[in-house]
Amino acid sequence: MKSGRKKLPFLLGILIILSTLTWLGYSGIQESKTYYVTVKELFSSKIVHDRRYRVAGDVSSGTILRTDGRVKFQIEWEGSSLNVVYTGTEPLPDTLVDGSQAIVDGRYQEDGIFYAETVQAKCASKYEPAQMQTDAPTGLPTT
Template sequence: MHRRLKFVLGGGGIVLAVSYLVSTATLDSATYYLTVSEAAESAHGGATVRVKGKVQGGSIARHAEEPRLAFVLSDSRQQLRVRYDGLLPDLFSDGREVIVEGRLDGGELRAQAILASCPSKYDSPDGAAPARDR
């Protein structure tokens, strides 16, 4: 009986430890982000945040001699100015949905990384008929 109790308690401890490790790993690796509206309305000043939005058309301003960039990130309600010093992803362009990681500083996002999402479906070039109609 005493041996069986040790076995049950030991097994329970192992299950609890594994459950704890799985839950903390899952929470730490979750890719949470704020919308532009949430970031603009919140007080995350100085904290590193991830913000998802669309690059507003015509807002991209590149520095001529350095990899410095400024643009406006927007959603349906708010806009947020972004500054970034670094190399851009190939898919970065006007109207593209991006996730920007950085620090909020006085209503501006000082970006440390920019992730551009791939289109969710293939869009044919303007005026091209779908393959099934050819």
Template sequence: MPTPDRKSSLKIIVAAVLILGTVAYLAITGVSENKSYYVTISELQGMGNKAYTRHLRVAGNVAPGSIERSGTNATFTLLEQGHTLRVTYKGSEPPPDTFKDDSQALAVGTYGRDGVFHATQLQAKCASKYAPAANQAPTTTASALPASR
């Protein structure tokens, strides 16, 4: 018959194992749910049935005139080397300010059997924001140049 000290230490060990097992399970399932694969539009369209079961990231340029906004949601088309992908974005936040025609966009979500990419996250970079004007050469400042000796 176990002594009271052994009984209480056995309870502590069992509780610790249960807690550690629960934490490990939550960590593993949380990581696998948040894991996403980066693919190009052409790779996505060639993945077959695998495309429908994975959390994916797809990038491309926003097709001019394709953006349709509705509150925090948006529908648009991404272009990448002659391939197009229709995207519906339904997120908790509206698309970023840099999300405009011809901007580079990264959509995170799932590919539906309807041929539409269903995004829950959206990132965008305005390509013209950082490029010099068409008739202007890039400028460098003296502080950016290495000092000559």
């Protein structure tokens, strides 16, 4: 009987450790989930506030405002626009300019503002190589 009582605290300790690890794994997965939605879907009544979302759109002209370590701007897609406040610590990409395409990742709050933790700006879709010089000599010098 004494050996059974000695095993009980050990088994309870193992159970507590396994329960804690299971809870940490589940909460970590829930926290890292990001749902990709459109601006219109974000405004629907089915959206849960304070959940991570990723939204894409075009940066509205004249809306980029840098103040007090924050950057505020507006993205629009298919006639709907979304106010975004960037609260991240990384510097914003240089390609985030009026009319550029951007993907914001963060949380949509009840105040109607999307608080972005990361911002990605899409590069220009058209690559134009530098012009080659045509007046340069083409062959090797002759002797």
